[in-house]
Amino acid sequence: MAKKKLQYYCTSCGSVHSKWNGQCADCGAWNTLEESLATPASATASNPRFTGYSGEAVSIRSLSDISIQEDPRTPTNVQELDRVLGGGLVAGSVILIGGDPGIGKSTILLQTLCDLTNIKSLYVTGEESMQQVSLRARRLGLPIDHLRLLTETCVETVLTLVQNEKPQLMVIDSIQTLYTEQLQSAPGSVSQIRESAAQLVRFAKQTQTTLFIVGHVTKEGTLAGPRVLEHMVDTVLYFEGDPGGRYRILRAVKNRFGAVNELGVFAMTEQGLKGVSNPSAIFLSRHEEPVAGSVIMVTREGTRPLLVELQALVDESHGGHARRVTLGLEQNRLAMLLAVMHRHGDIPMFDQDVFINIVGGVKISETAADLPLLLAALSSFRNRPLPSDMVVFGEVGLAGEIRPVPNGEERLKEAAKHGFKHAIIPKANRPHHPIAGMQIITVARLQDAMDALR
Known part of the structure; x- marks a missing residue:
């Protein structure tokens, strides 16, 4: 069996070298040359109908000539x-x-x-x-x-x-x-x-x-x-x-x-x-009595809504720099949202340590957690518990506006199915038809959401 020819390519600039060097001669980066196989260019040029990636003979076809059939799935x-x-x-x-x-x-x-x-x-x-x-x-x-x-x-x-x-x-x-x-x-x-x-x-x-x-x-x-x-x-x-x-x-x-x-x-x-x-049940603590800093949000992961508990702890900072710690959320977004609350809600927390946690270890990447995060932080800051039968979701913009999130009505129906009676949602997510047993408060600005809790 003939020995395969090796080449070395730079992971920084992509240049190809015949032997390994500590430094790339083209871009000057150090320790970026990686070993790979050299594929001869004439391997496919001599055969115009070579076998492609899928194992079939390669040919150019019109998109309309391709038969559409869904691949059967095996459960x-x-x-x-x-x-x-x-x-x-x-x-x-x-x-x-x-x-x-x-x-x-x-x-x-x-x-x-x-x-x-x-x-x-x-x-x-x-x-x-x-x-x-x-x-x-x-x-x-x-x-x-x-x-x-x-x-x-x-x-x-x-x-x-x-x-x-x-x-x-x-x-x-x-x-x-x-x-x-x-x-x-x-x-x-x-x-x-x-x-x-x-x-x-x-x-x-x-x-x-x-x-x-x-x-x-x-x-x-x-x-x-x-x-x-x-x-x-x-x-x-x-x-x-x-x-x-x-x-x-x-x-x-x-x-x-x-x-x-x-x-x-x-x-x-x-x-x-x-x-x-029923994964929503494992992410809800169901406290015996309302506690400050806890709010239920409805996130959407893939094709189904999911109820999770967001907890916030705001405490006076005794160090030189206030801490911002998040588990399950992006830390930079927390700093941005606290700045929005200061500017448009007149609630300064520059001298407060803020800790945010998502119960159950789930990671939330969508912006629907913005409004629940701020309301949970406000609840902990004022030491005023939020209603235990209330859900919150919505995106918060830098101008203090509450933006809608996708599939708002589906989120509300999931919350109603679990027995929640109240909801604070973006104004643009108002459902087309009333949801039985649920009182819905729609807000357009951050100040409106804060006033709804008084």
């Missing part, structure tokens, strides 16, 4: 996982799943493969032995008769064995342990991850095999390895939550076959991860 028998995936598994799709160590990545994939008894599946592990995987499956009480195991870290060996096995569903655990013989760098390096993932993705597309790839995360919480890894796959899922806690949140940050930012909630039990049918 995973895990309702929350199906919700995040967009309805089930699609043949030929590649799904990258990441999360902290011990969060449950391997557990949920092992459960999924064992539960799909009518699908030929293969579990490829490079981190555990077959005995370890078998012990976990038996401890969880899973059906293990049909599941096939492979312990291997060389991607060429894996693909050779898989071509004979021909599974419909395959799991790679994890991509950081695989390596290709065509590169000399160590497993887990950027070049090894990129080249190994490229071979696996090409195999999945050509054979219509559904592929799960487990990826490690860095200390910042992002997937380890090159950013291009997320662009190569069809779906990227993140496991969130405290590994020592009971609940796990599975979030889709990229999905070519479903909604982005879809959320699945799981509970870790002795029998593995179980889906939570």
